[in-house]
Amino acid sequence: MDWYSTVFDVIDMRSFSNLWFWIVLAVVWSTASHWVIGVPFDMVARARRNGGQAAEDLEDLVRINVNRILFITQEAGLWLSALVSAVLVGLGMLGFVYGVETAQAVFFLAFPMTLVGLLSIRSARKIREGDQSGEALWRRLRIHRTITQFIGMFSIFVTSLWGMFHNLSGQGF
Numbered sequence: 001m002d003w004y005s006t007v008f009d010v011i012d013m014r015s016f017s018n019l020w021f022w023i024v025l026a027v028v029w030s031t032a033s034h035w036v037i038g039v040p041f042d043m044v045a046r047a048r049r050n051g052g053q054a055a056e057d058l059e060d061l062v063r064i065n066v067n068r069i070l071f072i073t074q075e076a077g078l079w080l081s082a083l084v085s086a087v088l089v090g091l092g093m094l095g096f097v098y099g100v101e102t103a104q105a106v107f108f109l110a111f112p113m114t115l116v117g118l119l120s121i122r123s124a125r126k127i128r129e130g131d132q133s134g135e136a137l138w139r140r141l142r143i144h145r146t147i148t149q150f151i152g153m154f155s156i157f158v159t160s161l162w163g164m165f166h167n168l169s170g171q172g173f
Helices: 004-011 018-034 042-052 051-097 101-129 134-168
Strands: none
Touching: 018 042, 018 051, 018 101, 018 134, 042 051, 042 134, 051 101, 101 134
16 A cells, blocks of 8 residues: 555545544634634633723734734735635635535635625724724624624534535435
């Protein structure tokens, strides 16, 4: 047995029947719902509970990340939207027209994360417009996290349905 076939036996390239894909899916959504606009959500809870320095630290970190997100969208937003659209269309075509299972799996990860990215831009704009401190900031971050979790739950549900269909229909074997 050669090295190449050993690696591909250990790392099964059929995405939906592979445990690693489901682990990556869980880690991606866990991370996305924990890091709200680049800020760990436990900082929000600590700022609400303790106030003072914790609240100032949260506001500073949110301000830095909001400025970074909005700078990137102003400077490279058009190019990024074109690139992301091209990648998503390419993955969609490869996955659902040509039947490449790995492209389907990456699409099921990338498309909803694109929605979370757009949500981050929207939240950053709303924070800059007025939700910059105190209860308004905490509320905005909580809303962002809740919507992200909803997108994640829906994404995991749809991905699971597609994976089960794919495996049970014999396409994944």
